[in-house]
Amino acid sequence: MRTAHVIRTPDQQLRIFVSSTLQELAAERRATRAAIERLHLAPVMFELGASPHPPRELYRAYLDQSDVFLGVYWERYGWVAPDESVSGLEDEYNLCPPDLPRLLYVKSPANREPKLTELLGRIRDDDRAAYKYFETAKELGRLVEADLATLLAERFDQSRVLLTADVLSDADRVVEPVRLPVALTDLIGRDRDIAAIGGMLASGTRLVTLTGPGGIGKSRLAIAAARAAESQFADGAVFVDLSAVHNPDRVAHTIAQALGVRDTGDAPVLENLDTALGDRRILLLLDNFEQVLDAAPVLTALLAAAPGVAAIVTSRSLLRVSAEQSYEVGPLADDSSLNLFVERAKAAKPDFELTAANSDTIARVCTAVDGAPLAIELAAARIRVLSPADLLDRLDRGLAVLVGGGRDLPERQQTIRRTIEWSTQLLDAGQRRLLARLGVFEGGFTLEAAEFVGATAAPGDADAGGDVLTDLTALVDNSLVGPHDSGERPGFSMQAIVREYAREQLAASGESDRIRDAHARFFLELGDRVESQLKGERQREWMRRLGDERDNLRAAERFLLSSRDWDRAARLAFSLYLYWWVAGLLGEVRTWMDEALDSRDELSDHTRAIALYFTRTIMFWKDPDGSVAADLTESADLFHRVGDPDGEGLTRISLALALLAGGKPDTERAREVMDTSLSLFRGSGSLWGESMALVLLGRVALLQRKVPEARDHFEQSLAITRRTDDIVGQRIASYHLGWALLLLGQVDEARADFALSVTLSASLGHAEGVAYGIEGMVAVAALAGDAVRAGRLAGAARALRERSGTHNGPMFTFHQRYLDRLAEDGKGEQLEEAITAGRALTVEQAVAEALAGAEHEDPPGDYR
Template identity: 75%
Template sequence: MSTTHVIRTPDQRLRIFVSSTLQELAAERRAAQTAIERLHLAPVMFELGARPHPPRELYRAYLQQSDVFLGLYWERYGWVAPEETVSGLEDEYNLCPDDLPRLLYVKSPAAHREPRLSELLDRIRNDDRAAYKYFETPRELARLVESDLAILLAERFDQSRTSPIPVQKGAEAAADPVRLPTPLTGLVGREADVAELTRMLRTGTRLVTLVGPGGIGKSRLAIAAAREAARDYEDGSVFVDLSAVHDPARVPSRIAQALGVRDTGDAPIMENLTTALAGRSILLVLDNFEQVLEAAPALTALLAASPEVAILVTSRALLRVSAEQSYEVGPLADRQAVDLFVERAHAVKPDFEITDDNADAVAGVCDAVDGVPLAIELAAARVRVLPPAELLDRLDRRLSVLIGGSRDLPERQQTIRRTIEWSTQLLDDDQRRLLARLGVFEGGFTLEAAEYIGGADADVLSGLAALVDSSLVGQHGGDDRPRFSMQAIVREYAREQLAASGEQPAVRDAHARYFLELGDAARQDLKGRGQREWMQRLGDERDNLRAAERFLLDGHDWDRAAGLAFSLYLYWWVTGLLGEVRTWMDEALASQDPLAEHTRAIALYFSRTIMFWKDPDGSVAADLTESADLFRRTGDPDGEGLARISLALALLAGEKPDTDRAREVMETALELFRSVSSVWGESMALVLLGRVALRQGRLDEAQDHFAASLALTQRAGDRVGERIASYHRGWTELMRGDITAARADFALSVTVSAAVGHVEGIAYGLEGMVAVAALSGDVERAGRLAGAARALRERSGLHNGPTFTFHQRYLDDLLAGPDGAAVTAATAAGRELTVEQAVAEALAEGRGEPEEPRDEPG
């Protein structure tokens, strides 16, 4: 009779099995181990101690007992033991149980990857059970691992509930800054430039401007230098793309957006930005600054207020502000230019090589375009159909006669523009027309959008393929919706051609109509099971939505401008852009133009709703009342109900809450939402009625309202609504004395908020957990969570927290008690937690015995 020999892992916490080769990824394994342990999880790694078992038996047993498979890969396939057909690395992946989540990280670049590892990675990439990401440094890996494991913690909590609602894969960490993009191709011939820029930053230079003409490679160089220097900054580096920003006043908002700071509109964005950067060590990369040079003083103001912040700027012109150090980006040297040509030629003709027959022609092409990288790329894209000698002949003849833009442009700027024009001369008329029309997009576009503005009779798919082949348009991978983009200078050229054609007004109107229709399509799905998908899709189109709105506002097309804003209300709110929408609607109200009643209702709503929590003279409530009346007169019960929600919030938020009127307002709103079968509106109205009952001390009634709202949101698949309802029910249960139920509801609120990237929801959930920890006697945990929540609010620009949370009273009691010093220290430590760490802390089991909660809400 045989017995099963169980090999136990080191402890019984959530176990993360780490698979990799040992020597080549030693630093990365240490980084992964640190990230895992920071989340209070158990890494399962063979170097953590000798085991008296054969290796294959050991890792098979460990895999069976693990909760997550984490694979690290680079260049080595690993040793294949005698009588085995695969290495231990591949065997571990093969033996991974089907139901085990798989997080896989591949280090790049990898110039010498072994063929068998390439085969394994190709198989893994096609495995829909695995999440697959690239990284470059141990620090970047640690951030990815910590973020992804925190999301998995949230998923596991979610799936443990009686009626689980699946968290969609690939959820972004909330408030995650925009890290450095990973270029699709390598940087060629800039090693000395990277070294010099890194030296400048490391020796105390805090504002470096990379100057040079369009297409010279400033952006790629800045990214490479920032990646090298980022390890010297505790908070890493953040990339700020300004290519779609044309108004200098919007630069602080774009920086805030990249940092994850919300523009809530209730405080100046520069104030929020300064607060968010206070005490942080971070490198900002601001790309394409030449079109917003008037915003340069804002950069010096940020640097003055944030002594550990440094900025790399790319621009065609100097900023000319104090502390600026310029770095001129020049053309590639002869050998480097040829290397770049060959690399880009391989993309269209994999068998292309330099030979004795073509070497002079390739060098001549590089010389003809003055060694400008983008011009080299455009020329190299043609070797699929033209041999280098013919390419040189055509290029030389064309560049000698073409006039690319203004004659007062710098010589190399004229070179790149002439090269773009030469490239377009090789297209047919329809393809050139399509390129001009595509210039209307900001921040990229989909095939569907291109077909919409391309014209009903145009063969957009074939034309777009030709533009991609010519390197005038880039294609980026996606799931089922690939995106396309242009480099800034190509887009600038396309727009000039569009303006010259006389089609610009019609094409911009078509662009606006497309996004108006997109907003209409998203409006209902944003409130249900399509919520996450639409949030991601609209996030990709954020710059296009802004451009469409700007076109409508500039044309005083107030009706359509208000319609686009209102259809995407939930998106603007969750992503922290209500402040920007408010400025749009303020333009309409300040225009002195006669506004349609429905348009005025929308404009008043957006202009006042974000101010509901500070209404000393009652003007906010008065304007929201007018907005609700206008919605009613124009037959929009859904809009009226939404205005009434904000009105009720204003009535509850003052020093002397008018609970009776707020109840009356919300009872009417509830009837309105039910009359049009708006489940989302009904669930929100129930939450507000619950808040009124909570204010009036009727806990049972409040509990019923919150429970009913939660049930509605869960049936509808509305994750944002679920977050709101579960958070409020948590406070009611806390006040009723059920600490365990309150903990579960606050955990649900944190879980859902992390899954949909709702920063405000995470902050509220953390604050609820502060009260749970305080009442459970876990004073240090209460302090850590309070510090994390406060830091998250400061760094995200969220100011209205006191209106909706009651945790401060519990924290004050702890601070005034014998453990005050420990709480203060824990609060300071909590401020240093990342969002992912704070989420993991909130979802971990607490300690201590619960105390009696307070009866009255704050």
């Protein structure tokens, strides 16, 4: 059930669903998008919505996730698909949730089609909609911007009380556990299976493996069973998608990623996982384990180290490890098969009905495909153009002559794969070619990415790839490609067995390497395009979007590495540096760049500079013999040689950190290094780099006990990051400024800056930043002599660091000395009890407690 819409502040990326015909309003759509983005809102412009075969469930899902409906109309009513009564344009308006604000714009003059005139008459009579006329695209842009701004202003007061709640909602995602996916359709015929699996978990079984062929419904069943059993686990259920993992060595990293444990590269991931899971009650769902069976001992080792953890695994084969209990997923029962067919047939053809005349035929269709859910869906999708009798006849003849799937596969899996092949034989050549090319993606993919890869031309081929949008729509209509929620823009995915089939066809076509290269080029160009935007006002948006593309970014990088294309591999890594860092993936990037350095190939100066930077920067605080500083110096020199001042400036920041680490910080040389870094960034005009260099100069000043100078540097940095809407930079600057102000005795001001650091870090999902900010609040509470508050926050910060795998805090925080002083003043026992209690706080509770508004008197003593 939908909750009432509350329009919040523009920086919270509200979604504006835009409905219109495509070609005749192309200029107007561009003007609308620009107006929406000027208000920092997110346009949801789902191009498939008005295409010949509208995927209703997909745009219904996006309407449900939107905050405002915006319609633009002129002359065309839109195409009506066979057996449909309305166009996609009218269907979008009909499906608009009743509580969604509606802004409608009609272009005049016009020679409208009668059905559009009828629709507009109904809309005018709808008192829920604001209805305006316009003449030009420019005028439309002004109207949209003004009306959305007014709507936001009118509802802002309603949402003011929710601002704190929004921060806390962000905080709950800081450790970024991947929760169970929400399906767009109901699960049919699996109630007994769900109960049986739940019973196994309730009886103490800690490893349940669901086996069966691809397409039998293991993943959907596992998700439903995990959701039903989730209440047995205090820390909930976490989804670990292994479909994009092909190397067993990457399984531990994937589990860590799903749990929100960062791969910072400074400690083994398994060690971090053991720490993160040690005291938790959590259910892991590991999907598609069959391709990484050699990693089964990793899973059993984790379960042995964490007695409160249980796992549901889906796999076509047993893991064959101790404590494993198997559950074979079989075909649907006859009545459930029939119900599934009818549901999917209605989605394809809304007026389809099960009748006495066709029920036996449909039952035979379900039998022909062995009651396998995927095969039933593929067959039902054809009901749009085939009668049940025609469908059965074509299916019988098609399966009889097809031999795809491999004779060594289980019989039911052969049937599923033959059904996939039968479905593709009914497509035209362009649609089959696009399906094969889409197999190159890992996980989901956007419409933009699909169009780029699908339109890649073969050598000497003037026709790049036909009409990709139309072909993609056909694949959606035929259930070979499905909708995938990727946030503000339409996304798609394929079931694992369909992706396997697509990749086989791509390999057989002989264009696998060329399409993989096109895939890599798309993400290289994306990295180039967003590099600067990651440092400005669209930072949060791009952090989230790149998170959605994480598996595809990895696949692109792996292709470049396997091709020994070191220059482009380094370019992709370096353009997204800020994302890798905030997402906690620098450890993985380090392994990529180690491959380049270990290859014995001659690397270009720029590539070697990047590789040295990534492999050494995460080790700056472990440099007993000075080798890290020496390699970072070489990296900086190489950046200088090739004329990359920003790369040189960034490397000098890491070099300065290495010089400040250890028992005897070299502050004088660090200051020299940072003066050069600051000059480089100012010379190149990089405000982001300038703000970072100022923070490091402030850190040098703190170590030299020049606190007022440090404060000035931090304030300059904060001013720059506010001017550029750089949230990461604001978080860093405000945190450091808090410490300078605290050392100067300005406790209230320090508290405000630490609170800002916590809030901004939560909004980014940056666990390490939240921990830093809370640790600053620990010092504030300790200065006031509040052992309970200081201890609870310290315990929460420690638990957060353990659960997120961020352990190098002592280099950047100073709160322990304040806790020690409390203990020396006789509050040690009270403090330890509070620390234990604080460890039990969730991230959301810890952030709420850190931001609690209790004001403190000046400290009773000098704890500085």
